[in-house]
Amino acid sequence: MHIEINGVNLVYDDSGGEKIPFVTLHGGPGMGSRKGDWAAFQPLTDTFRLISYDQRGNGESEGREPYSHEQFVADLEGLRQKLNLGRIVLLGGSYGGFIALEYALRHPENLHALILRDTAASNKYQYTAKQRALASGLPMDGERLDRLFSGRLTSDEDFRESFAMIQPLYTVRRDPEEEARRLAALPFRYQTHNWAFRRNQPNYDLTARLPEIKVPVLVTVGRHDWITPLEASQELHRLLPNSQLVIFENSGHSPHVEEQERYLQEVRNFLQRHLASQI
Structure with a gap:
C-alpha cells in the first residue's frame, strides 16, 4: 500500500x-x-x-x-x-x-x-564494531570499512559490495546461500546511508x-x-x-x-x- x-x-x-x-x-x-x-x-x-x-x-x-x-x-x-x-x-x-x-x-x-x-x-x-570486524578473521578491506562507517560510499553497487564484506558478522550460524539470497534482494540506496552515517x-x-x-x-x-x-x-x-x-x-x-x-x-x-x- x-x-x-x-x-x-x-x-x-x-x-x-x-x-x-x-x-x-x-x-x-x-x-x-x-x-x-x-x-x-x-x-x-x-x-x-x-x-x-x-x-x-x-x-x-x-x-x-x-x-x-x-x-x-x-x-x-x-x-x-x-x-x-x-x-x-x-x-x-x-x-x-x-x-x-x-x-x-x-x-x-x-x-x-x-x-x-x-x-x-x-x-x-561504532569504533569497537569496526575493531571487531577487522579482528573477525573474515577478509576485510579497511579502507572500504572506513568509508562504510563514515558515510562516504560512492554508489549503490559500492554499498552492496561493502555490506557483502560484513554480512557474515550479523548471525551466529553462517549460511552462505541465505547470505547470497539476502544480498540479491536488498534494495541498496547509498545516498540515504551516507546521510545517516555522515550527518x-x-x-x-x-x-x-x-x-x-x-x-x-x-x-x-x-x-x-x-x-x-x-x-x-x-x-x-x-x-x-x-x-x-x-x-x-x-x-x-x-x-x-x-x-x-x-x-x-x-x-x-x-x-x-x-x-x-x-x-
Whole structure:
C-alpha cells in the first residue's frame, strides 16, 4: 500500500482491524526494508494490528532529503495520524531503535510501550564494531570499512559490495546461500546511508535523556551482536526507568529471526503484563 506523508510517497503493509497497533521501524538506512519485520512479526496479528513501512529513502518508498532523525520521526508521526492509529506499540530494530527512542522523547503520549531490538543510545559503539570486524578473521578491506562507517560510499553497487564484506558478522550460524539470497534482494540506496552515517551518527547521543522515557520498554539483544553489542542494551536497561532486558544467547544482530519463537513469546509476555486490560 502507498501513503503520502510529508510530501513523500511511503510504502507500507497493514494487517488492519481494530486491534492495538504494533508499528515496526526497520534499521539499516539505505538498505533497510519493511519486509523482514513484516514476516517475522506476522504471528502477532492474532492480537495486534501489525504495520510495517519503508522509511523515506529506503526499500520501495520515495527518496527525498532530508534523511535526518527529525524527519524520520516526523514521518512516523504523520503515518500514525493519517492512519488514525491513536496510541501504538512501537518496535525499533538497530538504527530503527535510534528513531524509536527519538520518537519516545518527542511523542511519549502516543505510546503504549516501546520495544528495542539490538540498538544503542549513542554512537560510541561504532569504533569497537569496526575493531571487531577487522579482528573477525573474515577478509576485510579497511579502507572500504572506513568509508562504510563514515558515510562516504560512492554508489549503490559500492554499498552492496561493502555490506557483502560484513554480512557474515550479523548471525551466529553462517549460511552462505541465505547470505547470497539476502544480498540479491536488498534494495541498496547509498545516498540515504551516507546521510545517516555522515550527518546523523556523529551527533547521535541520547544517553542523558533516557531517564525521561517513562513508558514500558522491552530491551532485547543477541548475546553475539557485533555492531550494537550487549553493553549497549545493558546501558539502555540501566538508564530507562521502566525497562526489562532480555538477552538471546544464540543470536547475533537479529534475535527476532534467529530465535523467532522465543522472541515472539517474550514480546507477548511483556505486552500482556503492561496492556492486559486492552488486549
